[in-house]
Amino acid sequence: MVFVMEISALDKSNYLKGLLITARKDKQLSQSEKEIIRSIATKLGFASDFYEDVLRNLMANKYISEEPIIFSDIKVAESFIADALKLVYTDEAYSSEEILWLKKTASENHLDENWFNSLKEELSGQKKSA
Numbered sequence: 001m002v003f004v005m006e007i008s009a010l011d012k013s014n015y016l017k018g019l020l021i022t023a024r025k026d027k028q029l030s031q032s033e034k035e036i037i038r039s040i041a042t043k044l045g046f047a048s049d050f051y052e053d054v055l056r057n058l059m060a061n062k063y064i065s066e067e068p069i070i071f072s073d074i075k076v077a078e079s080f081i082a083d084a085l086k087l088v089y090t091d092e093a094y095s096s097e098e099i100l101w102l103k104k105t106a107s108e109n110h111l112d113e114n115w116f117n118s119l120k121e122e123l124s125g126q127k128k129s130a
Contacts, residue, residue, distance in 0.1 A: 011076050012044045015083075016051070018069040018105065022084045024058055025098040030091040040083060068105040077109035081116065085123045 007015065019040060023033045034055055041051040058064075071077040084102050088094045099120065106116045 006073075007044070007076055008072055011071050011073065012046075014069045014071060015076070015080050016041055016044060016046060016054075017064065018080055019084055019087055020054065020058055021064060021066050021069075022087055022098055022102060024064075025101055026093045026095040027059075028093055029055070029058060030093065032090040033087055036083075036087050036090055066101070068101070068108040070108055074109065074111070077106070077111055078115075081106050081109075081111065082119060082123075085120055089123050089126070 016037075019037050023029055023037060037055065038048075038051060042048070054061075069080070071080060081102060084105075088098045088102070103113075103116060107113070
């Protein structure tokens with residue numbers, strides 16, 4: 001994760017929103033996904049009562065747009081993609097929808113497709129060997 005002080009308030013909000021969108025793409029929210037989201041939300045400076053409420057209502061919230069997230073800085077986008085892929089591979093229930101959404105988000109942020117695929121393979125390999 002990028003050093004928090006370097007991230008604008010909008011990017012912080014989008015970072016958390018992107019993780020939430022990623023987490024619900026497989027239609028379930030595992031305990032390990034919640035723990036990762038809590039950890040990152042805390043590092044981003046969000047109050048625990050805020051993100052706990054969001055986590056409680058995430059699956060039922062139909063008002064979260066699932067458009068790809070666009071960040072103001074490529075380093076923030078890279079950090080987001082890395083954290084989101086870790087989130088995807090933290091449980092057994094990852095789906096192609098999660099990967100496709102992240103790939104589209106990476107593309108919208110002008111991240112190299114080879115970089116994305118390489119990181120995806122590295123992180124999925126860590127999951128398989130764990």
